[in-house]
Amino acid sequence: xxxxxxxxxxxxxxxxxxxxxxxxxxxxxxxxxxxxxxxxxxxxxxxxxxxxxxxxxxxxxxxxxxxxxxxxxxxxxxxxxxxxxxxxxxxxxxxxxxxxxxxxxxxxxxxxxxxxxxxxxxxxxxxxxxxxxxxxxxxxxxxxxxxxxxxxxxxxxxxxxxxxxxxxxxxxxxxxxxxxxxxxxxxxxxxxxxxxxxxxxxxxxxxxxxxxxxxxxxxxxxxxxxxxxxxxxxxxxxxxxxxxxxxxxxxxxxxxxxxxxxxxxxxxxxxxxxxxxxxxxxxxxxxxxxxxxxxxxxxxxxxxxxxxxxxxxxxxxxxxxxxxxxxxxxxxxxxxxxxxxxxxxxxxxxxxxxxxxxxxxxxxxxxxxxxxxxxxxxxxxxxxxxxxxxxxxxxxxxxxxxxxxxxxxxxxxxxxxxxxxxxxxxxx
Amino acid sequence: xxxxxxxxxxxxxxxxxxxxxxxxxxxxxxxxxxxxxxxxxxxxxxxxxxxxxxxxxxxxxxxxxxxxxxxxxxxxxxxxxxxxxxxxxxxxxxxxxxxxxxxxxxxxxxxxxxxxxxxxxxxxxxxxxxxxxxxxxxxxxxxxxxxxxxxxxxxxxxxxxxxxxxxxxxxxxxxxxxxxxxxxxxxxxxxxxxxxxxxxxxxxxxxxxxxxxxxxxxxxxxxxxxxxxxxxxxxxxxxxxxxxxxxxxxxxxxxxxxxxxxxxxxxxxxxxxxxxxxxxxxxxxxxxxxxxxxxxxxxxxxxxxxxxxxxxxxxxxxxxxxxxx
Numbered sequence: 145x146x147x148x149x150x151x152x153x154x155x156x157x158x159x160x161x162x163x164x165x166x167x168x169x170x171x172x173x174x175x176x177x178x179x180x181x182x183x184x185x186x187x188x189x190x191x192x193x194x195x196x197x198x199x200x201x202x203x204x205x206x207x208x209x210x211x212x213x214x215x216x217x218x219x220x221x222x223x224x225x226x227x228x229x230x231x232x233x234x235x236x237x238x239x240x241x242x243x244x245x246x247x248x249x250x251x252x253x254x255x256x257x258x259x260x261x262x263x264x265x266x267x268x269x270x271x272x273x274x275x276x277x278x279x280x281x282x283x284x285x286x287x288x289x290x291x292x293x294x295x296x297x298x299x300x301x302x303x304x305x306x307x308x309x310x311x312x313x314x315x316x317x318x319x320x321x322x323x324x325x326x327x328x329x330x331x332x333x334x335x336x337x338x339x340x341x342x343x344x345x346x347x348x349x350x351x352x353x354x355x356x357x358x359x360x361x362x363x364x365x366x367x368x369x370x371x372x373x374x375x376x377x378x379x380x381x382x383x384x385x386x387x388x389x390x391x392x393x394x395x396x397x398x399x400x401x402x403x404x405x406x407x408x409x410x411x412x413x414x415x416x417x418x419x420x421x422x423x424x425x426x427x428x429x430x431x432x433x434x435x436x437x438x439x440x441x442x443x444x445x446x447x448x449x450x451x452x453x454x455x456x457x458x459x460x461x462x463x464x465x466x467x468x469x470x471x472x473x474x475x476x477x478x479x480x481x482x483x484x485x486x487x488x489x490x491x492x493x494x495x496x497x498x499x500x501x502x503x504x505x506x507x508x509x510x511x512x513x514x515x516x517x518x519x520x521x522x523x524x525x526x527x528x529x530x531x532x533x534x535x536x537x538x539x540x541x542x543x544x545x546x547x548x549x550x551x552x553x554x555x556x557x558x559x560x561x562x563x564x565x566x567x568x569x570x571x572x
Numbered sequence: 573x574x575x576x577x578x579x580x581x582x583x584x585x586x587x588x589x590x591x592x593x594x595x596x597x598x599x600x601x602x603x604x605x606x607x608x609x610x611x612x613x614x615x616x617x618x619x620x621x622x623x624x625x626x627x628x629x630x631x632x633x634x635x636x637x638x639x640x641x642x643x644x645x646x647x648x649x650x651x652x653x654x655x656x657x658x659x660x661x662x663x664x665x666x667x668x669x670x671x672x673x674x675x676x677x678x679x680x681x682x683x684x685x686x687x688x689x690x691x692x693x694x695x696x697x698x699x700x701x702x703x704x705x706x707x708x709x710x711x712x713x714x715x716x717x718x719x720x721x722x723x724x725x726x727x728x729x730x731x732x733x734x735x736x737x738x739x740x741x742x743x744x745x746x747x748x749x750x751x752x753x754x755x756x757x758x759x760x761x762x763x764x765x766x767x768x769x770x771x772x773x774x775x776x777x778x779x780x781x782x783x784x785x786x787x788x789x790x791x792x793x794x795x796x797x798x799x800x801x802x803x804x805x806x807x808x809x810x811x812x813x814x815x816x817x818x819x820x821x822x823x824x825x826x827x828x829x830x831x832x833x834x835x836x837x838x839x840x841x842x843x844x845x846x847x848x849x850x851x852x853x854x855x856x857x858x859x860x861x862x863x864x865x866x867x868x869x870x871x872x873x874x875x876x877x878x879x880x881x882x883x884x885x886x887x888x889x890x891x892x893x894x895x896x897x
Contacts, residue, residue: 332681335775335776336775336776337776337778337779338776339774339775339776340774340775340776340777340779340780341751341776341779341780342681342682342705343681343682343702343703343704343705343706343748343751344681344682344703344704344705346774346775348775412689413681413682413685413686413689414686457660457690458659458660458686459659459678459680459682459683459686460680460681460682460683460686461679461680461681461682461683461703462659462680
């Protein structure tokens with residue numbers, strides 16, 4: 145059994161402590177712990193967090209291995225401090241059967257960089273017409289509990305209602321990509337001042353908000369649990385806040401890029417800023433930050449969406465939507481939430497590990513940093529400052545909006561059940 | 573002058589007036605027995621049209637040939653958006669052939685901007701219309717037509733359109749002509765009013781330097797020029813307005829409405845005109861309608877833009893210019 149002593153780490157940003165890992169679990173947390181028989185990692189006041197959990201990752205395998213694979217995606221996750229990721233179902237073939245979800249789950253376990261929990265499609269082929277075999281996916285080796293047609297909205301109200309009802313049988317949750325399809329035909333960017341000027345098709349906030357409003361009412365009506373993916377507008381925040389105040393069982397996520405970037409960047413016509421939902425306005429960004437701080441928005445999820453160079457090196461309208469995010473998420477959260485005083489590191493642990501693990505039911509993840517818990521941990525050098533250089537990414541794709549931007553913080557170590565997946569910033 | 577012409581919003585007042593003045597010189601060439609200048613001899617200009625537009629392409633081609641440029645026409649029919657990489661590949665092919673300027677028409681907003689800024693090519697880029705974004709040479713030829721008619725051909729030299737009141741009527745939402753005109757006319761000191769059903773005005777228009785009205789009749793009397801924009805028939809099916817007839821009743825320009833305009837006021841149309849719906853034959857054929865003049869002025873404007881972008885240190889036409897700026 146390997147012993148690792150992490151010496152002088154600010155656990156959840158608190159006073160420096162030692163954390164002793166023995167095998168797969170945390171053996172002891174305290175001060176002046178003995179290093180005998182243990183490999184020592186000098187934390188030097190870095191922040192120790194429970195391993196991050198991403199409820200919204202696109203790993204692209206099977207089908208688009210040119211943009212990402214389970215291996216490269218989980219290596220990117222480990223580099224970003226993640227110990228578990230939930231893999232979205234919009235692969236080729238779609239993860240709408242037990243066979244596909246088991247394959248993805250197995251690849252994650254074999255590669256060993258982080259746990260991969262597949263998300264099952266809500267409807268067959270993401271077509272929104274017929275429920276996929278939700279029960280079979282839940283009962284498979286992958287044990288799917290989160291279902292989503294992400295990339296597409298389950299826009300048929302009856303199908304959405306049935307899905308919400310059906311997953312109650314096994315404690316599942318439906319994660320909705322809220323996008324009213326008719327209101328977003330030809331949509332290229334946030335509808336507003338900038339789209340009017342650029343002549344790009346508008347994606348109005350109300351297309352997101354109207355679906356969220358409908359779905360929280362459906363969840364209330366059938367007494368089920370709904371999760372809202374990548375919420376992006378100030379109005380969506382108001383609806384979720386209202387729903388929670390009414391006791392509706394709704395959770396919501398925000399992406400790092402929606403906490404930092406605005407649609408003003410689209411003036412460059414650089415498709416690296418093309419994402420769905422689109423970058424919104426400064427007012428939306430500030431509302432999202434406030435909502436994440438006060439708990440209206442429960443978690444940060446990356447919506448890590450890798451695309452090959454040729455899908456972005458073209459004119460805006462032809463480009464694919466999406467950004468990679470696993471390797472920069474924590475830095476963006478540090479910049480937008482910690483350095484603005486909106487969240488402390490315990491809050492970051494809550495929004496990026498504890499809550500996402502709880503929503504998705506990720507066993508052994510999102511646990512407190514204390515004795516007897518699984519040793520899923522992330523060590524962060526919060527004093528670090530540096531420009532983002534995509535050349536160093538572990539992800540197979542480089543479509544980051546942060547190239548050349550200075551962001552704070554750097555994950556130096558990641559441990560998955562006591563085994564280092566990242567050491568001194570290098571993949572193990 | 574900048575190296576590229578992507579958006580009317582990029583032009584300063586002085587840039588724009590310089591183009592209009594240069595176009596007046598170019599227009600004189602058209603009055604000569606031999607309508608040709610040696611200015612761009614040995615330079616290669618490619619007309620890169622990803623979207624059909626015979627009128628605009630022919631206008632650019634005429635301008636290029638009158639300046640003695642070597643002209644290559646490249647027409648990529650069909651949707652380039654479905655295979656977007658073709659823009660980059662095509663551009664690099666042209667670059668390899670030593671093209672000096674690319675005149676690009678593209679269905680995707682921002683495609684010319686991407687072409688000019690992505691490092692794919694070195695040539696000067698002239699936007700001949702991109703998606704619903706911009707069509708700067710159209711705005712320039714419109715401004716040129718207005719200046720000639722409302723200020724005067726000779727009196728207009730060096731002048732802008734200060735104080736002129738211009739009304740644009742029709743599908744603002746999908747119109748690159750409207751966007752370009754609002755930008756340029758504002759830069760030239762004109763007061764612009766957009767008139768349209770609310771469904772065809774973009775969300776966010778309130779930040780544009782213009783007024784917006786839903787009532788054509790009330791704006792006619794205070795307009796020095798009324799420019800009608802083309803309304804595509806398919807907009808009707810997308811519920812932007814109930815019927816063609818209702819559109820025509822509320823926003824079409826007929827003889828009765830034209831009679832409400834001041835006597836000196838002109839009617840403009842970028843073409844092609846949908847007669848009967850947005851404009852009646854009576855108005856289209858009246859001598860107040862400048863549609864045909866606009867076509868002729870388009871060649872002069874495009875000559876001026878090509879001349880100024882591609883160096884401009886040769887004598888333009890009648891007198892010698894040393895340095896433009």
